[in-house]
Structure formats: C-alpha cells, structure tokens
Amino acid sequence: MNLKSLAVMAASAIIFASCNQNSNQQTGNGADSVQTDSAKTAAIPDKANFEGTTDGKKTDLYILKNKNNAQAAFTNYGGRIVSLIVPDKDGKMTDVVVGFGSVEGYLKSTEAYYGATIGRYGNRIAKGKFTLEGKEYNLSVNNNGQTLHGGKNGFQSKVWDAKQLNDQSVEFTYLSKDGEEGFPGNLKVKVVYTLTDDNAVKMEYEATTDKPTVCNLTNHAYFNLNGEGSGTILNHIAQIDASKYTPVDTVLIPLGKFEPVAGTPFDFQKPAAIGGKINEDNTQLKNGKGIDHNYVLDNAGPAMHHAATVVGDKSGIQMDIETQEPGLQFYTGNFMQAQNTFKNGIKDDHRTAFCMETQHFPDSPNQPTYPSTELKPGQTYKTSSIYKFSIKK
Numbered sequence: 001m002n003l004k005s006l007a008v009m010a011a012s013a014i015i016f017a018s019c020n021q022n023s024n025q026q027t028g029n030g031a032d033s034v035q036t037d038s039a040k041t042a043a044i045p046d047k048a049n050f051e052g053t054t055d056g057k058k059t060d061l062y063i064l065k066n067k068n069n070a071q072a073a074f075t076n077y078g079g080r081i082v083s084l085i086v087p088d089k090d091g092k093m094t095d096v097v098v099g100f101g102s103v104e105g106y107l108k109s110t111e112a113y114y115g116a117t118i119g120r121y122g123n124r125i126a127k128g129k130f131t132l133e134g135k136e137y138n139l140s141v142n143n144n145g146q147t148l149h150g151g152k153n154g155f156q157s158k159v160w161d162a163k164q165l166n167d168q169s170v171e172f173t174y175l176s177k178d179g180e181e182g183f184p185g186n187l188k189v190k191v192v193y194t195l196t197d198d199n200a201v202k203m204e205y206e207a208t209t210d211k212p213t214v215c216n217l218t219n220h221a222y223f224n225l226n227g228e229g230s231g232t233i234l235n236h237i238a239q240i241d242a243s244k245y246t247p248v249d250t251v252l253i254p255l256g257k258f259e260p261v262a263g264t265p266f267d268f269q270k271p272a273a274i275g276g277k278i279n280e281d282n283t284q285l286k287n288g289k290g291i292d293h294n295y296v297l298d299n300a301g302p303a304m305h306h307a308a309t310v311v312g313d314k315s316g317i318q319m320d321i322e323t324q325e326p327g328l329q330f331y332t333g334n335f336m337q338a339q340n341t342f343k344n345g346i347k348d349d350h351r352t353a354f355c356m357e358t359q360h361f362p363d364s365p366n367q368p369t370y371p372s373t374e375l376k377p378g379q380t381y382k383t384s385s386i387y388k389f390s391i392k393k
Contacts, residue, residue, distance in 0.1 A: 042085045042095035042227065044073045045343055049102035050082075057159035059103050062170040064195040069093075070389075072195045076162035077103050079117035079155060079172040079191060081221050083343070086199050086389040089316030094227040096317060096389065098353045101343040110339045111348065113220040116156035117191055118149045119207075120176055120183050121373070122218040123294070123329060123362035126253045130365035132184070132374065133212050139182035144251040149220070151181035155189070156220070169194040178211065185211030187375075200388035207381040215375040216360045217383070218325075222333070222353035225312030225319060229346030233333065233354045234275025235313040240268040240328065241306055242295035246361060250287050254362050256369065258296050266293060271309075274332060274354065290334035290351070294361050300326035304384065308356055311392045318392040323358040323385040326371050331355040358385040 050061035054077055061082065064072045070093075073083040084097040099115050100106050106114065128141035128151075140151030149156065160172040169192055176187040187209050194202040205217045224233055245266050246254040261267040265277035265285055278290055285291070299305040307321040307328050321328070332354050338347040364370040375381050 045101040066197045070199045076160045079160040080115035098222045098228045119155040119217045120150045122216045122359045185209035185213035204384045214365045214373045215381045216373045218357045218359045224353045225317040226314040229344045237311045239271045240308045244296040246294045291332045295328045320388045324383045325358040327361045329357040
C-alpha cells in the first residue's frame with residue numbers, strides 16, 4: 001500500500017481519537033478544529049520586524065532563495081529558521097515551518113525552541129550532571145530537574161554573529177565561553193544553513209574547544225507539511241529508518257537500553273499515520289505525553305544516510321531527512337498549548353507541528369554504551385543533516 005492510500009485511510013481512523021483527546025487538553029481552539037485562511041500564499045515575514053537589538057547585539061532576518069523560487073528565512077536570534085516556503089502538490093507556495101513574525105515573538109514565546117540551533121547539548125542530560133576525565137560538572141537545570149537543550153540560557157537565547165554568504169547560504173557563529181551553563185571549555189561553534197536548488201535545507205555544524213567537553217548540536221524546527229496553521233499533524237504519514245528506540249523514564253531520561261519498535265506505537269519502519277497509535281495505553285506514551293523519543297537509526301555511520309520520510313496528508317509535500325547522526329528525536333508537539341501566536345495569526349495548538357531532530361542520543365555523557373559526545377582540544381566536531389522537500393508521487 002502506498003503512502004497516499006495510507007494517508008486517506010488514516011485520516012478517517014484518527015479524527016475521532018484525536019478529537020477525543022484534545023477535548024481534555026487546554027489547547028485554546030483545539031488542534032483538530034483549527035482551520036485557517038491557508039488558501040493565502042505563504043510569504044516571508046517583514047524583515048523590519050527582526051531588525052533591532054537584543055542583549056546589546058543587533059538582530060536581523062536573512063532571506064534565502066533558490067532557482068525554483070523556494071525561500072527560507074533565518075534570524076540570528078537563536079540561529080533559528082523562521083520560514084521555509086516550498087510548493088505543494090497544486091503548486092501553492094506553502095510555509096512548512098511554524099514560527100513567529102518578529103524577534104519579539106520569539107522573545108515572548110512560552111516555547112523557547114521554535115526553529116532554534118540547539119546547544120551545547122541537544123536533548124537531556126540527567127540531573128544536570130556528568131563526569132568527564134574524572135571531574136564532575138554541574139549544569140543549569142531547566143526541565144524537571146534535568147538539563148534540556150543546553151540549559152535555561154542555551155544557544156536558543158543567544159544572538160549569533162551572522163554572515164550571509166550568498167543568495168542561498170547564511171553562516172552563524174557563536175563563542176560559548178568556558179563555564180557557560182556549567183559546560184567546560186571555550187566552544188567555538190559555526191553552522192551554515194543552505195537552501196539548495198533541489199529544495200533542501202542543508203545544515204552543516206562545526207565546533208572546536210580548548211578543554212575536554214561534550215557537544216551535541218541540532219536544529220529544533222517545528223514542521224507542519226500542510227502549512228503553518230493548517231491543523232493537526234496526526235494524519236501526516238511518517239516512516240523512520242529505525243528498528244529500535246531508547247525508552248525513557250518519567251522525566252524523559254533514557255533507561256540506558258535499546259528496545260525494538262516492532263509491536264509498539266513507536267513503529268514507523270513502514271509508513272504509518274503519526275497519530276495512528278498515539279492514544280494507546282502505553283507507559284512510554286504516558287511518559288512522553290505522546291511520542292517524544294530518540295530513534296536509533298539503523299544505517300548510522302559517519303557517512304550521510306537516510307533517516308526518515310514524512311508526507312503531509314493534505315499538501316502532498318514530502319520531507320526526506322538524511323544525516324550523519326546516529327539518532328533522531330521524534331516529537332509530536334505534545335506540549336503545544338495554544339499559548340503563542342504564529343506568523344499567520346493562528347495559535348500553536350496541541351500537536352499542530354512535529355519535530356525530527358538529528359542528534360547523538362540523550363544523556364550520552366552519563367551512558368557509557370551510547371556513542372560518545374566528548375570533544376577534545378585539537379578535534380573538530382563536524383556533522384551535517386539535510387531536509388529535502390518534494391511532492392509525493
């Protein structure tokens with residue numbers, strides 16, 4: 001059965017379950033009832049809304065465009081992606097990244113990570129502690145007693161130095177000083193975002209340090225492949241190249257083991273609706289309030305490998321992810337609570353966007369069996385990921 005057929009079947013199967021769940025959520029208008037003026041052609045936000053000063057540094061919006069008239073917009077506040085506009089199956093230009101229309105929107109958001117470059121350490125570190133070369137480091141804790149995405153004032157809250165390299169690439173750099181959020185070493189970070197002519201966003205990360213440290217960089221884009229504000233993502237069809245995942249405890253710290261996805265709500269080895277099993281009575285779903293788990297990619301290695309495919313059920317837009325990373329965090333927007341207003345004036349309702357963050361595994365500094373995230377002086381952290389957009393055939 002192809003993805004298109006699955007999407008049609010999934011849509012009718014899920015509507016009742018997802019609406020029933022959302023009736024118990026404090027989500028404003030409700031994800032599944034949200035209908036927007038999505039017929040409007042998507043547009044990049046006004047650049048002037050990003051021009052200003054935050055923490056004594058100038059902020060701006062950097063607009064990329066390729067030969068197909070696809071566009072992407074980034075701001076150096078948080079080194080984040082603001083918009084990504086690509087054609088849907090009918091040729092309508094569609095913004096598949098949710099976010100805000102100004103720096104002020106990001107500053108005031110109750111969700112700190114929309115579109116941001118994440119560091120020093122993407123995902124969680126248990127109890128905000130790890131030991132490296134015999135020394136224990138105590139980090140900023142900001143999530144149920146854990147360190148999440150680098151701590152309270154991680155890279156998402158920094159104004160990066162920016163340079164637009166050409167019409168299709170922008171470079172962000174940042175010096176994370178020794179001791180920032182408790183992490184050791186002066187970490188020099190560079191990320192280059194490129195909008196390619198095949199409608200892909202390439203993300204290239206580099207980092208060096210002057211002391212042994214840990215490093216795990218990613219991007220926290222929130223996607224809705226039907227377009228920002230188009231409603232639930234539960235009917236999107238996803239496929240993930242992972243036969244195992246890392247189960248977590250009640251504060252979302254991995255238990256240190258890999259478990260098969262087969263026979264669980266986490267099985268996306270074959271294309272399936274995101275919301276197909278999200279309401280099942282499952283301990284791991286309860287721990288994450290839905291899917292908020294790291295997938296162990298089957299073909300992981302230093303070379304670029306395919307990680308996942310997602311298709312918007314209404315738009316036909318297909319996103320393919322390739323990465324050099326061993327893991328992929330799949331998050332189904334479980335904590336979106338209609339407390340913020342997106343670019344198009346629509347609230348960030350429950351499960352109206354999803355994230356797929358390429359990464360090393362959560363809590364790796366405390367999990368000796370996981371791939372190492374240690375970075376030493378003289379080494380260069382270097383990794384790339386690609387998010388490519390096309391029309392499902």
